[in-house]
Amino acid sequence: MSDHEAEQVRRFREALGLPGLVDVHTHFMPERVLRKVWGYFDSLGPLTGGVEWPITYRKAEEERTALLREFGVRAFTAMLYPHKAGMARWLNGWAVDFARRTPDCLHTCTLFPEPGVEAYVREAVEAGARVFKAHVQVGAYDPADELLDGAWGLLAEAGVPVVIHCGSGPAPGKHTGPEPIARVLARHPRLRLVVAHMGMPEYEDFLDLAERYAEVRLDTTMAFTDFSERLAPFPRRALPRLTGLGDRILLGSDFPNIPYPYLHQLGALERLELGDAWLRGVCHDNGARLFGLPTR
Numbered sequence: 304m305s306d307h308e309a310e311q312v313r314r315f316r317e318a319l320g321l322p323g324l325v326d327v328h329t330h331f332m333p334e335r336v337l338r339k340v341w342g343y344f345d346s347l348g349p350l351t352g353g354v355e356w357p358i359t360y361r362k363a364e365e366e367r368t369a370l371l372r373e374f375g376v377r378a379f380t381a382m383l384y385p386h387k388a389g390m391a392r393w394l395n396g397w398a399v400d401f402a403r404r405t406p407d408c409l410h411t412c413t414l415f416p417e418p419g420v421e422a423y424v425r426e427a428v429e430a431g432a433r434v435f436k437a438h439v440q441v442g443a444y445d446p447a448d449e450l451l452d453g454a455w456g457l458l459a460e461a462g463v464p465v466v467i468h469c470g471s472g473p474a475p476g477k478h479t480g481p482e483p484i485a486r487v488l489a490r491h492p493r494l495r496l497v498v499a500h501m502g503m504p505e506y507e508d509f510l511d512l513a514e515r516y517a518e519v520r521l522d523t524t525m526a527f528t529d530f531s532e533r534l535a536p537f538p539r540r541a542l543p544r545l546t547g548l549g550d551r552i553l554l555g556s557d558f559p560n561i562p563y564p565y566l567h568q569l570g571a572l573e574r575l576e577l578g579d580a581w582l583r584g585v586c587h588d589n590g591a592r593l594f595g596l597p598t599r
């Protein structure tokens with residue numbers, strides 16, 4: 304299947320004249336943590352909103368990276384995140400090592416509201432972290448928690464993007480939704496937040512924030528797919544706003560934890576019919592610009 308799929312992804316890229324894809328939302332993490340995450344998906348737990356979620360790419364790490372390369376993904380991330388205090392530093396240590404052995408992975412780090420967070424975020428930025436991941440639902444914390452204030456300030460200053468799962472899909476958390484993020488942005492208007500999943504299901508509220516703050520971006524992860532359209536359809540009336548924000552929407556996939564083939568995310572973007580220039584920006588150029596990769 305994957306040979307055939309890689310061929311179809313290649314065709315998608317070539318039709319757009321793209322040298323590759325930039326995927327800002329892929330998951331790599333220590334093996335035993337990833338197994339646990341897969342266990343959650345298997346058990347239809349709170350992470351999935353009780354929806355059946357078969358994982359398409361349940362493979363060994365080297366097979367997963369090889370597959371992304373076959374798809375022509377020239378830069379991807381290692382979205383890892385702690386569910387409790389005392390874990391982020393350890394995850395970040397693993398991520399340094401992963402980035403070292405995986406040159407096409409943008410060195411990714413994470414954080415949690417805990418004493419010392421500003422110090423380890425500073426260390427990570429100094430060590431060359433290119434992107435951070437924050438998961439408000441799994442971490443069950445208020446992103447506007449004052450323990451994080453220094454870290455957000457530092458990341459805003461350094462211009463390091465933070466992919467943040469802050470929407471209430473597939474299941475709400477105590478601090479998900481646009482309101483806590485609006486408080487973070489009011490204090491740190493230049494923070495480069497990348498709202499994961501287009502903010503699903505609070506799409507329009509997060510589009511409001513992106514329109515208000517020039518450094519806010521959105522990733523497409525799982526949005527517009529058949530799977531998500533069934534659970535949380537993107538409102539048709541908001542489609543024109545995607546054109547307006549065309550240079551700040553970034554391809555994200557959630558590979559490998561997706562209940563459908565990778566190609567379907569690309570097809571889901573294509574069928575929005577927002578045009579080839581829009582697709583080129585989303586699937587490659589916007590991410591390349593954000594991370595300082597050559598655009599052609």
Ligand SMILES: [Zn+2]
Nearest residue numbers: 328330382557
């Ligand atoms: Zn994800």
